[in-house]
Amino acid sequence: MFNQGLSLDQAPPISVVLRFFLSVPFFGVLFSLLLIVYPADVLIPNHPTSLSAMHLFFLGIISMSMIGSLFQMQSVLGGKPILSPLGNSLIIHLFFSVGLIALAGAFLFHLSAAFTIAAVLLGSSLIYLVRLILPLLFGGVTHDTLRGMRLALLSLLLTAVFGAVMANSFANESFEALHEAIRTAHYSLALAGWIGALVIAVAFQVVEMFYVTMAYGNWYKRNVFRTIALSLILKTLWLFLALPYIWVFDLFLAAVLLGFGVTTVVRLRNRKRRVSDISIEFWYAGMGLLFASLLSHIVYLYTASALYETTALLSFALFSLSIILGMMVKIVPFLVWFHLSSQGYLQTPIMSNIIPAKQNKRLFVLFGISSVLALLSFLTPVLLSLSGIGFFATFALLAYNLIGALRLYRHTKTTSPRMSMDFSSPS
């Protein structure tokens, strides 16, 4: 599926990736319930309910999908297989999921002990993940996507460390002088370094290949991850040293993300074949939400208004969800088809029948309505409750689609005849 080719000898079993993907709707439903039940609290920055919802979203939905994708991408792009992918993914998934439930519960119900459990389980699972994958990205082939993956994993590592430190503070209800610097570094690294860099790195591979567009420019590809890395390093230093003009680094990050958004939209609009594909709509929606997020954040830098801060974060969250959903509707059918074909099942369904197009369109419509309602929720919290109902339906449909694909995979394995291996012509 990527330029470097998908090697069957290196790609992990399909269950490794689907384990993470299938957990996304579960955490999505939990997140939606918080929006439905506590809309006013979720809209207050740094409110415990808001922090609970935010972590369910960015860890349970976004990071869960990205970690599953990393298991697939590393093997494909890095050229070196992950050792014992089944066992390693099981450990990481288990610790990560339980740790996240503990963290969400800790914020929601003010449970000190749960913060400690969350720090141990989430911290260890993420550090273990980085320790497992990052060394495999060095010493072999090198290309821009690999550089982006390295930056994303390093950012994730630091995000996890800062997160564990803050969870300890919450557990002891004792916040050190540097708490605000740690908090800002934590979310800056998570949003720009982990999510931003990985989305850009993946886009370098998939936009050109999936939609037959021009490649991203070499100058941009060469410099984008350097700029993000340098901006994040300097911003973190500035935070801890309490130096002035810290907003300059946010402007650099915004410029890089804006360049990515504009370039992606131009490439998609000028693509060679204009076939109908709902995943493109997810990409367009994602880029629109990215622009909204950048604009809101820049306004926030100059006004310090909580409204713009919330809108920037909300738009960025929806941007990342849009890209994740757009990629899932492409990748899940491909993985099912590929793994069945590789085993020679003659009645392997075609990819467009694995998740029907109308189901994906419904997913996009539900996502769109829910997103608009969420973005308008500054008018009244009732709209956030309605948005929560929409997201509940979105994640329920996503679960239905994913489980349907998995059932089709299992059904084909048990019923389809396999290709004969004896093809030699008679001599």
Place this chain on the structure above:
Amino acid sequence: MILLDTRGLEHPVPLEMAFSAFAKLQSREILHMIHTREPRPLFELVAKNGGRHYSYQDDEGVWHILMTRDTSIDLESCRV
């Protein structure tokens, strides 16, 4: 020789078309795929299902992939 030109088709359509055509190949038949990039995943699928391939790039950068399920055919000699 069966010709399959997938230039300009978006991934993963070429892969699906080529593997479907490969699965229907009869003895002594060769599938000639023309594509804009080297479809390495396809090579893995072909190899895992008892087939062989030979690929090369022409002067214009276009990839030609020859595939067969017959072990006695010399694919390199079938270059076009």
